[in-house]
Amino acid sequence: MSDRRGNLKISTVARLFKLILQKNKWKIAVVLLCILVSTLATLASTLFTKTLLDEYVVPMLKSGLRDYSPIAAALFRLGVVLGIGVIASYSYNLLTVYISQGTLKALRHSLFEHMEKLPLSYFDSRSHGDIMSVYTNDVDTLRQVIGQTIPRLFQSVVTVVSTFVSMLVLSIPLSLVSVIMAVIMFFTTRYLGKLSKKHFKKRQQMLGTVNGYIEEMVSGQRVIKVYCHENKTTEEFSILNNQLRQSVYNANKIGNIVMPVNGNIGNLGYVLIATVGAAVALSSLSGFFFCGLNGSALTLGALVAFLTLHKNFTRPVSQISNEINSIVMAVAGADRVYELLDQKAEENEGSVTLHKEGDGKWNWRTKDGRSVPLKGEVSLSDVDFSYVKGKQILYDINLTAYPGQKIAFVGGTGAGKTTITNLINRFYEIQEGRITYDGFNIREIEKNSLRQSLGIVLQETHLFTGSVFDNIRYGRLDATEADCIKAAKLVLADSFIRRLPNGYHTIISADGGNLSHGEKQLLSIARAAVAAPPVLILDEATSSIDTRTEKLIQSGMDSLMQGRTTFVIAHRLSTILNADYIMVMDKGRIIERGKHHELLALRGKYYELFTGNQIIS
């Protein structure tokens, strides 16, 4: 885990490693081995320069013999070693692909699987963009870390260690020079990183501001046009845009310096080693003090090889220091992934399950095997509820819907109508009181069974990419085409569906973009109809259907509600007029209840609401 100051929290890193290790133990072992082999092969090729010069070329020059066969043999041996290195390199590259992609696939699966278990409050309390970005941005940074950064880091470490050992073998003091240069490089990078951190933070802030501005303006684009505000908003945008440019420039400017600075520190080291090395090789100092671990003095070939080794040594050091930033970023991404995975899932402690018998009747089945027919009696007693602690939404709700009854809720925005329905299907959990369903406390009923028994049509229609059939069938996955058409006919959706380019097979794109709101509502009613649930909840289900069409589908709606306990939220009188009970809600309380004519006779709030609309008559 990383906090804002960019510090790593070990627990997240550990979990990340555990996740990768989980199913890939052997693959990872092979990868590590292969990286080791291929790095050593590269090292062998570097060291060969020394062997070539010191053991073959120089003696040949001295002796004047022209026998190249020992060189050929040495080169052949080198070739074999390098060949093994190439195979190792391909193996670990390929394996890494499988490990990283496999891990990502598993991660996406468990993210989604867990997300599906989260309570509604999770989705209601954050923007969908934020949730989406876990799947896109955050998982993507992980891909880089798993697929690239980690293998590269390991490779760098192997290179650094093995090169350093070779350097020590050749010359201890020169190795010291190399190490000092590497340390300077590391701290320079750190320093530059710190310098840029401030700018990066500013950059992120500006990005947020500009994103927000664009989003707000683009979504209000029509209003901008109507008010001829184009020039004004362009001016405002220009100012923000320029600020963003400046902050990105400041951040990138420093980021871009890292590479040349490190490269040239490497060059400086090169000069230093060349000079010192030459001085040592030429002077008589080459005694004990300047020798390597092999005990021999610094030879010409050794110096040449050492210069290459120095380059190989410093490159990964600058690479590691460079990648610290990307690791911090990735861990921050992993953090958000784990934040989602650590969210507490919905409670589902109930054991009473719902079964549809062969004759189409629904039965409850308790843990001890008792079978009770579903009747559809829903009762709330003394229910209090608040979404956020301290802001109570519902007070002391008491009501009973007997099987087959139609209960209507009316009242203004925020009166708590929708909240009640959210409690019945346990989208949210009540704090006080009791809700029972056929006598069972709804907490005793297994959640999926509870929800399957309640059909919901919401004001906000949500359709899915797929054909019209697919969308209606969402209500009951095993519904036949005939079932779907029957449901569509029931709610008078059939005629407009037939007018679509491919009828029932027309693909509906992103949330029904090509349908009108009213048509979408008809489809979602058809979806509920095909599910044929014992209890119905209609939350402003016909609000976008014009009054004439609504009148036409009235009979369909009536037959849908026939014999089913129904909760209706509506602002249109026609929808609630024939309800068995009308609950008038105000500020979280039921203030009046009764049938239409009873409520009118009361001359209370309902009367006020009702007659307030009757300006004409």
Place this chain on the structure above:
Amino acid sequence: MFKTIFKQVRQYKTAAILTPIWTAAEVVMGVLIPYVTASIIDKGINAGSMPDVYRYGIYMLLMALLSLMFGILAGRFAAYSSTGIAANLREAMYRNIQRFSFSDIDKYSTAGLVTRMTTDVANVQNAIQMLLRVSFRAPLNLISSVVMCFFINAKLSIIFIVAITILATMLTLIIKRASKLFQEIFKKYDNLNAVVQENVSAIRVVKAFVREHHELGKLDRAALSLYKLNVSAEAIMALNGPIMNIVVYGSIISLSWFGAHYIVEGTLTTGQLTSLFSYVMMVLQALMMLSMIFVQLTMSSASVKRIAQVIEEEPDMDNPESPITEVEDGSIEFEHVYFSYKKGGDYALEDINLKIESGQTIGIIGGTGSGKSTLGSLVCRLYDVSRGKVKVAGVDVKRYDLTALRNQVAVVLQNNTLFSGTIIDNLRWGKEDATEEECRQACIAACADEFISSLPNGYHTKVEQGGANFSGGQKQRLCIARALLKRPKILILDDSTSAVDTATDGKIRKTFKVEMQETTKIIISHRISSICHADKIVVMEDGLIKGFDTHDNLLAGNEIYKDIYNMQTSGGQGDFDEIT
């Protein structure tokens, strides 16, 4: 497509040109350094001359410093030009979006436009920076290394040529295969995101129907196909490293073999051989860089395409030449107007003929999709008619200056938006220099003053994005007040009091009648009570005018109107509008 990007370089041209020049200078230094190294070894170490070691050491030091300087300059200029071009791209898009007509806006989703201006621009910015810094560095490195090689030993440089050819061919093949796959991968990513997006926004439906498992199945299918494609693309890319290794090792072995011969024969020095080894690495790194650039370019080309689309979108509505800037009065005339949202699509309006006199109040009523909003939006030319003419004050709307027309024809849209800022800020959209008193007057007329004054900060209360801190009815009243500040000749209210309770609605209408006698008022609504007092009422159904008369006459003779009226009044079938 890339032309669009080039056009946006503008004031950053110098920086964009200088970047590769600095890079070139840096590369030259970088390439010369191994050459000097050879001198250190040959003339210094091998010749046993310490002064030469120092001399070449100082040369190298100077070169390293110069290279550092050029490197920093190149980095700065690259950052400057790439961020600048990115800013230009954003601005060009934003400017063009401001030119969009309503039908252009319909083509893009808000999210799509935001992504283009953020993520896509960031992609392009990175690609540009990389292009400027690396795409010149790599070939330069390549060429100069080969040239240096040639200087050192012409015969050995053949090894380089062979190595480069092999590697270049292999890399091209790899990239070609992989880039095709990457394009498909992007599509699969979109699929996956669509599944998640749909699921998150429809979570209530998913949970209500207990379809969590079903959805997980969808995700797994999308994730699996993404996995398969990714594995095959990256497996190809995984060949990069080993192939590079083979070529490097091959070159080293052949250099060692031939180099040993030449040294023994005396045509090559040991120092030169070491610098040749360095050049091999340089050449191959340059080639790897080139292959990386290509991958990056293919990845960003999708972004470039999306950006170019917005910048190049030619708004389908433009100001006429020598436009009329004065709207004489508020009369409106429709002459045989046909309109469809899509070219060649079904008509949303058919053969509309209407004559509205200045100062009249006109109601428009009809069901969902009957075309009543469309009719209103043609008056201030939010859309252009497909056939026929719409005239305001006797002049075709196409001949007016758009700003002048829209300032005189105010529309309160169905989906009206408030912007973050204060209430006063929002009201001043209607009239930039409106005094607080003017704003208050407008709010009184729109029945908004009462709730605004009860707020602790009154007119200086902050409005959150989209007006989230106000109720639907309050927002609508603010939007009406904003429109009133324009003092328009024509005022169109498109279902803009639907969340306002009926009593307040009536009060607003009354003020209009008294205080805005000169203004033509068009009230679009599905609620009888909102329009029945109008001078005349247009009854619409399926894009046709089915009646245009007074309330009484319509009630007597128009079946549709009678139907709607009966449904909403008799038998108590009214509306429970939200009272908040």
